[in-house]
Amino acid sequence: MKVDVSSSSKAAQHKHLVLDQGGLDAARNSLDEGAVTPSYGPWRDDVVKLLNDALATELVCVLRYKRHYFTANGVDSPAIADEFLVHANAESAHADRIAERIVQLGGEPDFAPSHLLDRSHAAYDESTDLQSMVRANLVAERIAVEAYRQMITLIGDKDPTTRRMLEDILSEEEEHADELKDWLGH
Numbered sequence: 001m002k003v004d005v006s007s008s009s010k011a012a013q014h015k016h017l018v019l020d021q022g023g024l025d026a027a028r029n030s031l032d033e034g035a036v037t038p039s040y041g042p043w044r045d046d047v048v049k050l051l052n053d054a055l056a057t058e059l060v061c062v063l064r065y066k067r068h069y070f071t072a073n074g075v076d077s078p079a080i081a082d083e084f085l086v087h088a089n090a091e092s093a094h095a096d097r098i099a100e101r102i103v104q105l106g107g108e109p110d111f112a113p114s115h116l117l118d119r120s121h122a123a124y125d126e127s128t129d130l131q132s133m134v135r136a137n138l139v140a141e142r143i144a145v146e147a148y149r150q151m152i153t154l155i156g157d158k159d160p161t162t163r164r165m166l167e168d169i170l171s172e173e174e175e176h177a178d179e180l181k182d183w184l185g186h
C-alpha cells in the first residue's frame with residue numbers, strides 16, 4: 001500500500017512560532033531573581049561554576065602576563081614584553097565581564113586567591129627567558145581557547161547572553177594565541 005506521508009509529515013514539522021504565555025506570566029514573580037526568569041532552566045549553578053572556573057583562569061593569566069611583563073623588561077625584545085602587558089589588561093577585562101555575568105545570574109564571583117590555581121585551566125609560569133614565556137603563554141591561550149569553545153557548546157541555547165559573551169572572549173583568546181605563535185622563534 002502506498003502511503004502519502006509527505007503532507008502529514010510536513011504538517012507535523014510545521015510548528016507555529018508562538019510565545020509561551022505561562023513563561024511570560026511566571027516572569028512577573030520572583031522579582032529578586034533580577035535577570036533570571038523561571039524559564040532559565042535548572043543549569044544556573046552549572047553555568048555559574050563554569051564561569052567561576054573561567055574567572056580563575058583569567059585571573060591566573062593576568063598574574064602570569066604581569067610577571068612576564070615586569071621580568072622581561074630589558075631583554076632584546078621589549079615590544080613583545082609590552083604586548084604581555086596588553087594581554088594582561090585584556091585578560092583582566094575578560095575577568096571583569098565574567099564576574100559581572102556571574103552576579104547577574106545570582107551567583108558569587110570567586111576571587112579567593114587561596115584556590116585560584118586549583119580552579120584555573122591554565123598554569124602560572126615563572127620562566128626567565130622570553131622564548132619560554134612566549135611558549136608558556138601560547139599553551140595557556142590554547143587551553144583557554146579550548147575551554148571557551150567547550151563552554152560555548154555546553155551552553156548552546158540555554159543562556160544566549162552568556163554564550164555571546166564567551167564567543168567574544170573566545171575570539172580575543174584566538175587573537176592572543178595567533179600573536180604568540182608569530183612571536184615564537186623571534
Ligand SMILES: [Fe+2]
Nearest residue numbers: 058090091094
Ligand atoms: Fe582571557
Ligand SMILES: [Fe+2]
Nearest residue numbers: 141172173176
Ligand atoms: Fe588571552
